[in-house]
Amino acid sequence: MRTPLIAASVALLGVAPLIASDSPGNDQLLKRIEDLEAEVRHLRQQAGAADATPGPEGSKLPLESFASSIAKELTLGAYGETKIRSREGATRWDPHRLVLLPTYQFNDWIVLNAEIEFEHGGSSTDSGSKTFEGGNIEVEQLYVDFQFADWLAWRAPGIDLIPVGYFNLHHEPTLFYSTERPPIYRELIPSTWFEMSTSLYGQIAEGLRYQFQISSGLDDDGDNSKGAGSRPGITFDGGIRGARPAVGDFAQSNDSLGYAVRLAYDPPAIPGLGASASFYYADTTPERGGADNPNLAASTAHDGNPRALGGTAVFIYDAEFRYRIPRTPLELRGEYVFVDLDRPHNLVANNDGDFDNNVGSHMQGISGEIALHLWPDSWDTGRGEGMDLVPFFRYTRLDIQTPYAGGSDENEFDPESSPESPDRHVFELGLCWLPTPELAVKLDWKGERFDGGTGRDTYQMAVGFFF
Template identity: 25%
Template sequence: MKAITSLVFLFFSTISFAQTVQDSIPTNSEQKENASQRILSGNSGGAVTIGGYGEMVYNQPEGDNGTLDVHRLVLLLGYKFDEKTQFITEIEVEHVKEIYVEQAFVNYAISNNVNLRGGLMLVPMGIINEFHEPTTFNGTSRPAVDHDIVPTTWRELGVGVTGRIPEYSLGYQAYIFNGFKSTAFDSDGGVKGFLKGKDGLRGGRQKGIKSTVDSPTLSAKVDYYGIPGLRFGLAGYFGKTQADDKVEDLDGANIGISMVGFDVRYAFRKFTARGEFVYASLSDTDKYNALTGKDLGSALMGYYVEGAYNLLPMTAKQKLYAFARYEHYDTHASTEGTLVRNDAYNRQDITAGLSYHIANGVVVKGDYQIKDNAVDGVDVKNQLNFGIGVWF
C-alpha cells in the first residue's frame, strides 16, 4: 500500500508543474495519436494510406505451461476522396485464425474543428479502447480494467460528431450507437444470456456482425488538453441493451446501462503517467439473471494508476521505460436480488516491467504480474509475460 500511495503522490506532484500550451496531439504521434487519427491527419500525403500494427506475446503463469500467440495483426487502410471526405478501416486477424473488422467509418469534415462520422467506430471510454496500438502502452497485455470493465476493443455501428473547441482547449465526441446484445433464443428454445458476472458486458459486444438494435445508446466524451503534456478525459455511455425479436418482450430480456469514466495522461521529459477510473451501474439485473441463469452484477468498477520512467538519455533515439501499474477491478461491485457477491470477481493486479522501444514503431516488452482477489485463502497464479509490438 505504501508503494501505491507513493506512486499516486508522484503522479499528481509532477502534474502540478505543468503550464498551458496548445494541444500536443499532433506533435508526438507515438504517444498522442491512434491509428485512425494518424490516417485522418494525412501523414502519407496521398489519397491511399496503408499501415498496420501487431503484437506477439508469451505468457507464463506460475506452475503452468506457457503460451505463445500471434495475438493480433491489423491492416490499416485509409482513402481520401477529397479535402473533406475520408474513409478509415482496420482489418484485424486475432490468434492467426479469427478475422474481424475493427473500424470502418466515413469522416466528413464540416470545418477544421467539426467532423461528422458514420460506420463501425470505437466507443470513447477510457484510454486503451481508443489508444490500443502496442507501442502506445506499457505492459505486454492491456490493463485488465480495459478488458473486464471497459470491454476493449469495444466498437459498434453508429453516427456521430467529433471536433474541438480551441479557445477552451477541449476536444469532444458524441455518438448514437447500437447497444450490447443481452439475450436471444438458443437452439432448444431457451433464453441465452450474453452478459455475466466474471467479465460483465464483454460478451454482449455486437462488433457490427448482423447487429440487432431496438433502442439506440448515447456515447460521449470530452477531453481537456490545455496543460502541456497533460490530458484529462471524461466519458459517458447511457442506454439499454438489445435483445432479439420476441425475446425483447420477456421480463428481464434487457438491462439499463449507465457508465462513466475519467482518465488522465501525463508526460514530462523522461517521466510518463496515466490513470483511469470507470464505474457502470446496471439496472434490472435481478430479472435478467432470473431469466438467463447468469450472475451479472448490478455495478462494475475499476481503476488503475501507472508510472513510467525512461532509463536512457533524452538524446537517445531509443527509449527504455521501467514502469509499474496497480489496478483494482470488481465486476460484482454490487448485486441485486438474491445474487450473492462473488469475491473472486473483486480483483487486483500489480504489473511491473520494461518497455524497450528499439525504433520508432517497434517495442520489446517484459513484465511480471502479481495477481490477487478478495477470496480468503485462495492463491491466484502470478504471471510472467514477454512480447513484441509494432505500429507503422
C-alpha cells in the same frame, strides 16, 4: 526518377523508326543520336527547373501538384503484436494480432479509414492448417469522415470504436508499456470495443475536443445475435464484455441504441498533460420474442418456460489522465470507471437458473501507473537516437461485483461473497524497450490477487509495432 523514364521513352521512340528503316548510313545514325542527346539534355533541364520552382503561391492548394499526386493515393499503415505468456505452469506463444490500416483521401475534407485485423494467426477451416483455431479476421473500423470545420466533422455510419476511455481509442502497442492492455479495458471497458455507429466530433476550443456517437446498443439476451455467435451477455465474471452485439449482417438482436459522449482536454498551459471524461448509455433490453426465440428459451428456461423480462440499461462513466512531465523522466497515468446496471433483476444472468453467473448492481475499477523514461540524453544519438527504456508499475483494483440485486435466481447466490469472485487487485511490473518509437519490446509480470483468496501470476513478453 522521372528523367530516366522520359529519356528511355524518347530513345525507344526515336530508335524504333531507325530499326524499321532500310540500313541508314553511319552519318545518319550519328546525327540521330546527337539529336536524342540534345533532347534528353533539354528534358533534364526542364525537370530540374520544375523541382526548383515554387508552387502557386496564391492558390488555396499550395504546391498542388505535389500534394495531390501523393495524398490522394491509398496509404497503408499497420500495427501488431506477438506474445509469449507463461501462467500456472503453461507457456503459450501467440501471434496476437496483425492490423492493416488503409486510408483513402477522396479530397481535402472527405477521408475513408479502415482497420483490418488478423487475430491469433488468422482463421482457417482447413483441418490441416496450422493456424490457431481461435484465430479470426475482423474489420474493426470502416468509416468515412466528412470534415466541415475544426469544430464539426461527421463520421458517417460505419464500424467505429466506442469513445469510452483512452485505450479503447488508442490501443496500438507502442502507446502502452505492458504486454496486455490495462486491466480496466477487459470486463469494464471491453476493448477493442467497436460497433456500427455514427458520430459528430471536433475541437471546440484550443485543446478541447468532443465526440458524440450513436451506436448499436449492448445486448443481454444470452447470445450476441439472432443467428450467430455465442456471447453470454452481462455476466458475473465477464462484466459487460460478453454484451457487445454482433456487428454485421442485420444480426443485432437489440434494436435499442447506445449513446456515448467523450470530452478530451490537453491543457495548452501544461504540455504533456492529457485527460478525458466519457459517458455511455445503452438500453440493453433485447428482443424477447417468447418460445420461438431459441436464445431466449435457452437463457430463461430454468423453470421450463421462457420468461418475459423487463428492461435493463447500462451507464458507464469514465475519467482518466496521462501526464508525461516535460524535462523529467516521469510519466503518470490514472483512470476510474464506474458501470451502473439499471434494473439488474431483469438481466438474463439473474433469471436463467444458473446460480453461478449472477450479477450485481454495478461494477467499478480504478488504476494508477508510474513509468520512468530512463534513456539518457547522451545516448540519444546514432543508433540510440529516438530510443527509450521504460520501467513501469501499475496497480488496478477491479470490483466487478457488488451484492446481488434480485431476479428469479434470488437467494441462491451472492456473487460478492463467492470464492469464485472476479474482484481482484492487479499488480503489473515490467520493462519496455523502444529501439525506435515505432517498435516496443516488453517484458513484465502480472500478479492478480482475487478476493476469494486465490492468486494468479503471469510472466509475459511481447513485441509490438505501429507505423
